[in-house]
Amino acid sequence: MMRRLLALMCLCFACSIAYADDAPRTMLRAHLEPSGPIVAGSAVKLVVDALTTTWFTAAPDWPLFDLHDAFVTLPDDSAQNMNEIIDGVRWFGVTRAYRIVPRTSGTFDVPAFSITLHPGGIDTPVTLQTPALQFSATLPPGAEGMTSFFxxxxxxxxxxxxxxxxxxxxxxxxxxxxxxxxxxxxxxxxxxxxxxxxxxxxxxxxxxxxxxxxxxxxxxxxxxxxxxxxxxxxxxxxxxxxxxxxxxxxxxxxxxxxxxxxxxxxxxxAAHEKPLWEIPADALAGAARHTVIFLDARDIAYACIMLALIAAGVWFYPRIRMWLARGSQWWAAERKKRAEGEFAAWRALRRAVNSGAMQRVVPALYRWMDANPRFTHPARIDAIGRDENPALHALAEAVESHYEHAQAESKSVRVKLHRWTQWTRSRRARGPALPPLNEG
CATH class of the missing domain: 2.60.40 (Immunoglobulin-like)
Structure with a gap:
C-alpha cells in the first residue's frame, strides 16, 4: 500500500513539472561592447537580448533612457532575431543595441530600465528589468586641457x-x-x-x-x-x-x-531716409513761398479709401492668418493620417511579402494590424482567423511557423497578397439599396 501511494505521489510530481515546463518563460540579458574603458567621444553598445521559450506575439517595448553627459540612441537597424540553447532548452527572441556616446571622461552608470515582453502562450504581457551596468571613459594623453573634447x-x-x-x-x-x-x-x-x-x-x-x-x-x-x-x-x-x-x-x-x-x-x-513727398528746393524760392496749395476732393476720397483698405487689412489680417493656420493644420493632419493609415500599412505589407524576407514581413504585419481598427491593441497574430482573406491567413500561419521552428537562417515567404479590397466587402455588406417589394 505504501509503495502504491509513493508511486502515485511521484507521478503527480512529474506531471506538475511537465505542466510547469509547458508554460512560457522569459528572460532579459544585457552587456556592454566593449566591456573595458573607452575613450570619451567614442561609442559603446548596450546589447539587450529579449528571450522566451515560445514566441513573441508582439514586438517588445524598447524604451529610451537618459544618461548624464552622454548621448543615448536606439538605431532602427539594430534589431536581430536569435535562437539559442540554454541548459538544454531552446530560447527564441530578438536582440537590439543601444548606442551610448560619452561626452566627457568619468564613470557612467547605466540605469536598469523596464522592457515589456509579449510571449506566446499567455494572455498577459511580462515586464522585466535589465541589469544595471557601468563603464568608464577616459581622455587620451594630451587632451586633458581641452575646453570641449571632440x-x-x-x-x-x-x-x-x-x-x-x-x-x-x-x-x-x-x-x-x-x-x-x-x-x-x-x-x-x-x-x-x-x-x-x-x-x-x-x-x-x-x-x-x-x-x-x-x-x-x-x-x-x-x-x-x-x-x-x-x-x-x-x-x-x-x-x-x-x-x-x-x-x-x-x-x-x-x-x-x-x-x-x-x-x-x-x-x-546712418540710414538715408527719403521723404515720401519731397518738395524741390527751387519751388520754395521767390514768389512760390506764398503760393496757396489746394487739395482736390477726388484726391482726398482716394486717400480715405486707401486708409479704409489699410484699416480693413489690419483688422482682417489676424483672422485670415488664423484661418490659414487651421487649414494648414487640417491638411497636415490628413496627410499624416493617410501616411500612417491602414491603406499605407497594407501597401508596406505587400512590399515586404513580395520581398520574401521574414524579417521585413513581421514588423510590416504588426504595423498593418495596429492600423486596422478590427484588431485589438497590441495586435496579436492569432487574431487573424480563417474567415479573413485566405492569403492573409496563410501569411499569419507562416509567421507563427517562423517563430515556432526558427533556425539560423530565416525561410522565405511564399504568399501572394492581392490589392486592398476592403471597399468591395463593405459594398457587399450594405445589401441592396431598394426595399423589398410588398407582395401582399
Whole structure:
C-alpha cells in the first residue's frame, strides 16, 4: 500500500513539472561592447537580448533612457532575431543595441530600465528589468586641457557672411554661419559654435541645422552641423566679429588640433531716409513761398479709401492668418493620417511579402494590424482567423511557423497578397439599396 501511494505521489510530481515546463518563460540579458574603458567621444553598445521559450506575439517595448553627459540612441537597424540553447532548452527572441556616446571622461552608470515582453502562450504581457551596468571613459594623453573634447578622424569648418561686402546701414542685419563637417561622425556629436556678444549689435541665434551624409555601401560618411547667428545693428560705427577657434582631437594622429576662422570687419552708417513727398528746393524760392496749395476732393476720397483698405487689412489680417493656420493644420493632419493609415500599412505589407524576407514581413504585419481598427491593441497574430482573406491567413500561419521552428537562417515567404479590397466587402455588406417589394 505504501509503495502504491509513493508511486502515485511521484507521478503527480512529474506531471506538475511537465505542466510547469509547458508554460512560457522569459528572460532579459544585457552587456556592454566593449566591456573595458573607452575613450570619451567614442561609442559603446548596450546589447539587450529579449528571450522566451515560445514566441513573441508582439514586438517588445524598447524604451529610451537618459544618461548624464552622454548621448543615448536606439538605431532602427539594430534589431536581430536569435535562437539559442540554454541548459538544454531552446530560447527564441530578438536582440537590439543601444548606442551610448560619452561626452566627457568619468564613470557612467547605466540605469536598469523596464522592457515589456509579449510571449506566446499567455494572455498577459511580462515586464522585466535589465541589469544595471557601468563603464568608464577616459581622455587620451594630451587632451586633458581641452575646453570641449571632440574626437574625429577629420574636421573642417567654413564660415559664410551676408552681406559679403560688410557695408550695412543702421537697423540692418548681418548673418554669420559656420558649418562644421566631421568624417565618420554623427552630426549630433559635433560641438556647437560659441558666438559672443558685441557692443552695439543685438545677437539672435537660430536653431542649428544638422545632417548625416551616408552612402549605401560605406554607410555613414560624415556629419555636418551649421550654426547661424544674426546681428542687428543699433548704431553706426566700425565693428569686428571676433575670430573663432574650434578645438578637436584628431583620432588619426592622436593630437589636439584647432580650426581657425578669421575675424569679420564691417562698417555701419546712418540710414538715408527719403521723404515720401519731397518738395524741390527751387519751388520754395521767390514768389512760390506764398503760393496757396489746394487739395482736390477726388484726391482726398482716394486717400480715405486707401486708409479704409489699410484699416480693413489690419483688422482682417489676424483672422485670415488664423484661418490659414487651421487649414494648414487640417491638411497636415490628413496627410499624416493617410501616411500612417491602414491603406499605407497594407501597401508596406505587400512590399515586404513580395520581398520574401521574414524579417521585413513581421514588423510590416504588426504595423498593418495596429492600423486596422478590427484588431485589438497590441495586435496579436492569432487574431487573424480563417474567415479573413485566405492569403492573409496563410501569411499569419507562416509567421507563427517562423517563430515556432526558427533556425539560423530565416525561410522565405511564399504568399501572394492581392490589392486592398476592403471597399468591395463593405459594398457587399450594405445589401441592396431598394426595399423589398410588398407582395401582399
Amino acid at each position: 574626437p574625429a578622424p577629420n574636421l573642417t569648418a567654413t564660415q559664410r557672411v551676408e552681406p559679403q561686402n560688410g557695408d550695412i546701414e543702421v537697423g540692418g542685419t548681418l548673418t554669420r554661419s559656420v558649418t562644421q563637417r566631421a568624417d565618420a561622425t554623427e552630426s549630433m556629436l559635433i560641438a556647437p559654435v560659441q558666438f559672443g556678444d558685441i557692443d552695439g549689435l543685438r545677437r539672435y541665434a537660430k536653431p542649428p541645422a544638422t545632417r548625416n551624409i551616408s552612402e549605401d555601401r560605406t554607410g555613414l560618411v560624415a556629419g555636418e552641423r551649421t550654426d547661424t547667428v544674426t546681428y542687428v545693428v543699433n548704431r553706426r560705427g566700425r565693428y569686428t566679429l571676433p575670430p573663432l577657434d574650434i578645438e578637436w582631437w584628431n583620432t588619426t594622429t592622436h593630437q589636439r588640433e584647432t580650426v581657425h576662422l578669421p575675424a569679420i570687419h564691417l562698417t555701419a552708417h
